[in-house]
Amino acid sequence: MSTVISTSTIDLQLLRSVQQLGTQIGHTPLHRITRLFNKPGVTVYAKKEWKQLSGSVKARAGYAIFKAAIENGSLTKQKALLDATSGNTGIAYATIGARLGVPVTLCLPENASPERKEILRSLDAEIIYTSRFEGTDGAQQVARALAMEQPEAYYYADQYRNDNNWKAHYHSTALEIFEALPGITHFVAGLGTSGTFTGTGRRLKELNPAIRLTSLQPDNPLHGLEGWKHMETAIVPTIYDSTLADDNLEVGTEEAWEMIKAAYHYEQLLLSPSAAANLVGALQVAEKLDHGVVVTILPDNADKYKDIIKKLL
Secondary structure (H helix, E strand, O other), X not given: OOOOOOHHHOOHHHHHHHHHHHHHOOOOOEEEEOOXXXXXXXXXXXXXXXXXXXXXXXXXXXXXXXXXXXXXXOOOOOOEEEEEOOOHHHHHHHHHHHHHOOOEEEEEEOOOOHHHHHHHHHOOOEEEEEOOOOHHHHHHHHHHHHHHHOOOOEEEOOOOOOHHHHHHHHHHHHHHHHHHOOOOOXXXXXOOOOXXXXXXXXXXXXXXXXXXXXXXXXXXXXXXXXXXXXXXXXXOOOOOOOOOOOEEEEEOHHHHXXXXXXXXXXXXXXXXXXXXXXXXXXXXHHHOOOOEEEEEEEOOEHHHOHHHHHXXX
């Protein structure tokens, strides 16, 4: 039985405004890796996700979550969107919230990069800092408790459980890749909330079941890949589908640091650690192939990691 939503609970002007923002989400370019990797019969592409509103792949999920909440009347200008974040989803929320006049409250681990904190403050997001030792798992617990204490004040987006997270990629990222590269044979991406991998991978498999999906994780719990999860030791996101991947690889933090340097010198790409880690995984997959088209995601660039980049380059 379908649920009928009364239009009296929906801010129609707000709905029109969020729909207009949709033109600034997605449609990001693909970069072909040519100097870091050159093997006859095998090509590697990386999707430059910072080329959209808010500067990261999280614009897709953040927008989809925002839009759905406004459409069903859960979110208005009088109720703050609340969520836990490692930074990029929070920046997406805060950017969209600032454009729409909707307040945003974020639970953020205190060891998030200074650039991320500065961006969030500039967007007038309310930041609740959480333990650096508990990462996004601890931030989720704080956000959930706050939502339970003050349900009238917050719409708890809960990106780790919100199906609009993976659906954003199912309806956009996967289609963009397949339309640009119908010959894709492999898709490779890291796991954080798992929305990018789950949504993109699920749709690509529907479009061509022969496409192989490789998920990437940090090689240990005490890693430096902000936004990624070591699933064996972390709170596993509800939206994560452990049966989806054909293959699973681990990437070390040091490998990502080295790739930041290599990607800059050979491809003129200034990458974040998580983007570099995705590229590490994609090249590992490509090295084992005789023929194929490998695609990965570059979630963001190095703009939010200037201190790290200065030390590496």
